[in-house]
């Protein structure tokens with residue numbers, strides 16, 4: 001409130017009222033103190049400001065490897081574990097990869113939905129301790145629920161995604177991103193259930209939390225947990241803008257990598273009633 005008043009005063013250039021405190025404070029001091037205090041006030045009011053800490057994970061290298069049109073085109077990375085990003089178009093999958101790898105433009109992001117085509121592989125080498133070096137493949141997938149592509153194209157992509165997600169043996173964790181502002185939509189719930197049915201470990205992450213207040217984030221966490229039959233502690237609130245939730249995401253990722261690999265379930269996805277909708 002104080003700052004808003006200061007700002008308004010500065011913008012309108014209104015003379016201070018008689019007897020007001022600003023009468024005795026030179027304008028230049030008020031002007032400069034705005035720049036000093038405004039970021040601090042923003043932080044106090046911001047729900048996720050403490051999430052901005054640098055991740056303790058040291059990223060050694062992060063490189064784009066290849067874009068594969070379908071499962072049969074995916075290279076054999078000789079047992080390198082894969083962490084896959086799924087979610088509706090524009091939810092922030094590519095931005096999530098950039099945040100976790102601390103690279104601005106590793107995965108291509110865009111305001112225009114449907115930017116990511118193909119199955120994109122990013123090779124990430126990281127160090128948990130000074131002497132260790134580990135490798136994971138982060139996999140960026142096209143988003144689902146993008147209405148502006150033809151039915152035939154949607155069908156083709158659905159089949160490609162289903163085949164990759166259900167049959168690729170090196171997948172160790174699927175990170176399902178859901179826009180925190182909207183909560184799980186029907187196709188998110190369907191995707192989540194389909195992944196469970198296919199025996200995948202899933203970590204649900206709510207994205208773009210910087211766009212909500214702290215209270216709204218809590219509400220959306222509760223709502224999303226209920227819709228997916230999870231508890232709120234199973235969910236991660238994340239923002240690629242502030243990097244809030246990044247450490248938690250890395251922790252979930254490392255935990256999944258440390259667990260024994262689940263066997264690939266051989267459901268017949270062609271005829272199954274559990275097929276994913278568009």
Ligand SMILES: Nc1nc2c(ncn2[C@@H]2O[C@H](COP(=O)(O)OP(=O)(O)OP(=O)(O)O)[C@@H](O)[C@H]2O)c(=O)[nH]1
Nearest residue numbers: 089090091092093094095109110114115116143240
């Ligand atoms: N404010 C805010 N914007 C975000 C965040 N994450 C992503 N965005 C923006 O949302 C838009 C879509 O982000 P992308 O990372 O390209 O989303 P995507 O899920 O990869 O999209 P597709 O590849 O089209 O499926 C971009 O304009 C991003 O800058 C976030 O945490 N906060």
Ligand SMILES: [Mg+2]
Nearest residue numbers: 093094115116
């Ligand atoms: Mg993308």
